[in-house]
Amino acid sequence: MEFKTKAIIKEILEPFNIISCVYEGDGGLVYGLKTKKYPGNQYQVAFRSELDALKMPSSNIYHGCGHDAHTASLIAYIAYLQKIKFQEYNILFVFQSSEESGNGAASIVQELVRRDIHVEKIFGIHNAPEISVNDIAVSTGQILANNYTNRLLIRLNQDKFNNLGELSVLEVLVQSIQSLLNKGIYCQIGELTTNGQTGIHADYMCLTLSFRSDKQKLNDLVLNFDELINILKKQTGVQDIQVENVNRHWKIKNDPVISKRIAQTGLFNVLEIPESLSSDDFCYYQYLVGQVCYLFIGSYASEKKSTIHSDSFEINNDFFKQIMKLYIQVLQEA
Template sequence: MNKFDAESSPADLIPEIVANIAGIRDLRRDIHAHPELCFEEVRTAELVAAKLTEWGIPVHRGLGKTGVIGIVKAGSSDSAIGLRADMDALPMHEQNSFAHASRHPGKMHGCGHDGHTAMLLAAAEYLATQRNFDGTVYLIFQPAEEGGGGADEMIKDGLFELFPMQVVYGMHNWPELPAGQFAVSPGPVMASLNTFRIVVRGKGCHAALPHLGLDPVPVAAQMIMAFQTILTRNANPLDNGLISVTMLHAGEATNIIADTCELAGTVRTFSNQLLDLIETRMREIARHICLAHGMECDFDFKRSYPPTVNHDQAVAVSRSVMTRIVGERQVLEQKATMGAEDFAYMLQKLPGSYCFIGNGSGDHRGKGHGAGPCTLHNTSYDFNDDILPLGATYWVRLVEACLPVS
């Protein structure tokens, strides 16, 4: 199963995990064929809970509505570690036609959460059998990462009070990395996610008589262009931020100037300080441009996922474990991305790290895959089953490093 790129060093995989990986692969494909959206992961949660119970692992249900916690204890230490995998799918129509393609139109595991769940299950089976550690491992199977904030909901339901742990770790497959490689770095690695909606309120009229109305469209256009000056003229040029107007709507007929023009989009930053600046300036720009044209606007700004910020010591542990498994050359610096991840909520509460595991370029996909690339949130994507034992081995060795037997 160690089918990695030719240039990659052979991975030091756990033999027992490799021997049992066919069953885990089948689980992964079963989950892929039955995708469930955020907070609807009933079947997936049942499958996870059933497998954990089969392996003698106590299970707690219901955190974050459909979340599952598995509890594996060994030895007498009070130390504890959390390992998190997300379970939800995306509202996408899958273009693949292989045997395990989605059986539910409009729902797809287009981000690999089926693989994340499978890797943690493979690790759970080994940990429950061998228990070569001293302390407690909390296996966190989380719902609703894709926009639902499932991590935050689990925390609100008492995740860290009911299951006290000192550190928490997350992992995501990454198609930009060859299979057989990892990437991890301290500090911000994923951006915050925030949305805005602005309604410019003008006065509709006949398009042939514009002087009788107040056209909101050119006002919205000025607003869009002015927003970009926030990053180039108000923010420190060394601070990374992104303002994207992704929706614009006005009018219903070609010969009518609309009463209103609505624009919406996202703001992404790696720091709350820059986010504060952007929100303040966007409000000011929107208001004053409207006033200059005799109009008003409704401005709504919603803060969603915070930045995902890795902790130095946890990253050092992750990197050491990865190096042991695949060699130093295959452990890369993690390039920060403007994508968002709700594991950020957990890292706000506890030390931890969030790493990437290479998923390859798509050559692993069998006959029947779609014509698109094997990238995240693409309708032709599929998780690389060849990396299942690698991810599971990482989880196990991480537990052994954090909870060593004295």
């Protein structure tokens, strides 16, 4: 839904004759740099940035995860390639929507497949406000976590409830979540709303339920979620449950050769990507591309302005200098 963001990107990139628009739609924007050496639909390298924002608890719509910084730096990189008149090989630039919610990478992959576009290598570079701008974090093999998040609409029949009403549904949710924690599955309830009022029970509940794990497989998260839904459907007073998938992410598998090359550049202090409950729909590009590499570059600003996914998030301006060095180095190593 970030129409203004897309319009700004288009306006800035319009004068650059080194690129042309490959795709524009709900999935975002994709531009291609084509050379005479490779006249077909084969792109040797692709870069993904995200253009989506988040609705904060304050109700502000805000790029509180630094996606605007990712977009800005990729635009700057295109400007750099225009300046040096780069013509070595074909490059794809992806400005993708719906990374935070909606599996946006899946729609981009579908569009590229439909256009018979082939990509050999793709890079996803994300800012990391917990580490210095002199640091990058990159690892070989599987990274990040599996994530299965759904939006639930639970319709209630108050005539069949006891005095607890919709609270009995929440009680079952809490009990189930506690048992899942023992299995190594982290659960989070978000966007919880009802049409209940003071003295009046609700006849529906709407919430998001997120299952994440860096240990359990994605299929295990799906099975546990389905089991929980079946338990809830059997509860007295639950009339119906509608499920809408929000995110379905699996662990990203970094190419070992590319990851090692980037780690050995000598331009940055290199860290390993730690185990975490973070996930990213960048995993969908593995359907399209033979070699993928997802890494982090530091964006630490200060104690008060480095909390990601918050209204106070602010990028360190030195991030832009460092990521340009990284882009240039990545292209050489790729």
